[in-house]
Amino acid sequence: MVPPPSHHTPISRVAISTGGGDAPGLNAVIRAATLAARNRGWDVVGIRDGFNGLLSPDEYPDGGVVELSRRSVRGIVHLGGTILGTTNRGNPIAFPVQRPDGTWEEIDRSHELLDRFAEHGVDALISVGGDGSLAIAHHLHEQAATHDGRPLRVVGVPKTIDNDLEHTTSTFGFDTAVAFASDCIDRLFSTAASHGRVMVVEVMGRYAGWIALNAGTASGAHAILIPEIPYRLGPVADVIVEREEQDAKFSIVVVAEGAIPHDGERSVIGKAVGQAERLGGVGEKVAAELGRLTGKETRVVVLGHLLRGGSPTAFDRLLGLRFGAAAIRALDTGNDGVMVALAPPTVDYVPLADATHRQKLVPLDCDTMHTARDLGISFGDGIPDTT
Numbered sequence: 001m002v003p004p005p006s007h008h009t010p011i012s013r014v015a016i017s018t019g020g021g022d023a024p025g026l027n028a029v030i031r032a033a034t035l036a037a038r039n040r041g042w043d044v045v046g047i048r049d050g051f052n053g054l055l056s057p058d059e060y061p062d063g064g065v066v067e068l069s070r071r072s073v074r075g076i077v078h079l080g081g082t083i084l085g086t087t088n089r090g091n092p093i094a095f096p097v098q099r100p101d102g103t104w105e106e107i108d109r110s111h112e113l114l115d116r117f118a119e120h121g122v123d124a125l126i127s128v129g130g131d132g133s134l135a136i137a138h139h140l141h142e143q144a145a146t147h148d149g150r151p152l153r154v155v156g157v158p159k160t161i162d163n164d165l166e167h168t169t170s171t172f173g174f175d176t177a178v179a180f181a182s183d184c185i186d187r188l189f190s191t192a193a194s195h196g197r198v199m200v201v202e203v204m205g206r207y208a209g210w211i212a213l214n215a216g217t218a219s220g221a222h223a224i225l226i227p228e229i230p231y232r233l234g235p236v237a238d239v240i241v242e243r244e245e246q247d248a249k250f251s252i253v254v255v256a257e258g259a260i261p262h263d264g265e266r267s268v269i270g271k272a273v274g275q276a277e278r279l280g281g282v283g284e285k286v287a288a289e290l291g292r293l294t295g296k297e298t299r300v301v302v303l304g305h306l307l308r309g310g311s312p313t314a315f316d317r318l319l320g321l322r323f324g325a326a327a328i329r330a331l332d333t334g335n336d337g338v339m340v341a342l343a344p345p346t347v348d349y350v351p352l353a354d355a356t357h358r359q360k361l362v363p364l365d366c367d368t369m370h371t372a373r374d375l376g377i378s379f380g381d382g383i384p385d386t387t
C-alpha cells in the first residue's frame with residue numbers, strides 16, 4: 001500500500017507503452033486504459049515497440065506515436081500480442097549503440113525520452129511490462145522529478161507469463177501460458193503411452209518455476225524440474241523405472257527452461273548487447289541423460305514461444321482490463337511512481353521502487369508444492385517418500 005498522493009497535477013494526455021516479451025492480455029490493458037482515460041476526457045497515445053517509437057521516430061513512417069481512440073481499441077481484448085508492438089532491444093537507460101570500430105556501448109537516453117514526452121504533450125505514462133520495463137518506468141519516474149520541462153507522472157502495469165514479479169499475486173499472461181502448457185502435456189500422454197516413451201517437455205519461465213509447477217501439477221506430470229530446486233536425475237530415473245515395474249511404460253517430465261542440475265550450470269543459449277540472456281536447451285540435456293539412465297526411448301518437446309501466443313484466457317482478459325482501468329484510476333487520484341498490483345479481492349498500488357527489487361520465485365513450502373509432493377511428483381531432489 002502506498003501513502004496517499006501528495007500532489008494532483010491535472011492530466012490531459014496519457015501515453016501507453018508495452019515493453020519486453022509480449023503476454024496474452026496486453027491488448028486488454030490497452031483497451032481498458034484507453035476507454036477509462038477517454039471517459040475522463042483525456043487524450044491517449046500509444047508508443048510503438050516499447051519506447052522505440054519515440055527514440056527512433058525515423059524508423060516509423062506512419063508515426064512512432066499513434067492516437068488511441070475508442071475505435072482503435074475496439075475488438076482487441078481477445079487478441080494475443082500487443083497492437084502497439086514491443087521490443088526487448090530498446091532499453092532507454094542502456095540503449096545499445098555501435099561505435100565506429102564495430103564494438104557496442106550502452107548509453108542512457110532517458111532525458112532525451114523525457115523531452116520527447118514533453119514535445120508530444122504527454123503528462124502521464126502507463127508503462128506495461130515485466131521487471132525490465134518496470135525498472136525503466138521507475139528510472140523515468142525518478143529522472144522526471146529533476147528534469148526541466150513538463151512534469152511526467154508514471155504508473156507501471158505488471159506483465160509476464162512467468163509470474164515472477166513480487167508484490168502482485170499474479171500477472172496476466174500466466175494463466176494463458178499454464179492453460180496452454182497443460183493442454184499440450186495432456187496431448188503428450190496418449191502418444192507417450194502408445195510408444196512407451198519418456199516425454200520431456202521444456203517450458204518457459206526464466207529463473208522461476210511457476211509455469212512448470214502449475215502446468216505439470218495440473219496435468220499430472222510424473223516429474224517437474226524447477227529452478228528453485230537444483231535437480232538430480234537419479235531420483236527422476238527411479239520414478240520412471242518404478243512406473244515401468246508397475247506396468248506404466250511411459251512417463252512425462254516437465255522441465256522449466258531455467259532449471260539447474262545440482263552439479264552444473266543453467267542452460268544459456270547466449271546474450272546479445274542490451275538484452276537479457278536467452279535460456280534454453282535444458283530439455284535436450286535432461287532427455288539424453290534420462291534415456292541413458294533408464295534405457296528408455298525419450299523425446300523432447302520445447303513449448304517456447306507458443307506459451308506467449310494465442311488468445312488470453314478469460315482470467316487474463318479480465319486481469320488485463322482491471323489493471324488498465326486501475327492504472328487510469330491511479331492517475332486520476334494523483335498517484336505517481338506506483339505499480340498496479342493484484343491483491344485479491346482488489347487491485348492495489350505499490351511503489352515502483354519496491355516492485356523490481358527481487359524476483360518472485362516458487363516458495364518451496366507453498367500449497368501447490370505440497371500438493372505435487374503429496375501426489376508423488378518428483379522434483380529431482382531425492383526427498384524420501386514419507387509413507
Ligand code: F6P
Pocket residue numbers: 021088130160161162204205206257278279308
Ligand atoms: O519473460 C517472458 C519470456 O517468455 C521468458 O519466459 C523467456 O525466457 C523469454 O521471455 C524469452 O524472450 P525472447 O522473446 O527474447 O525469446
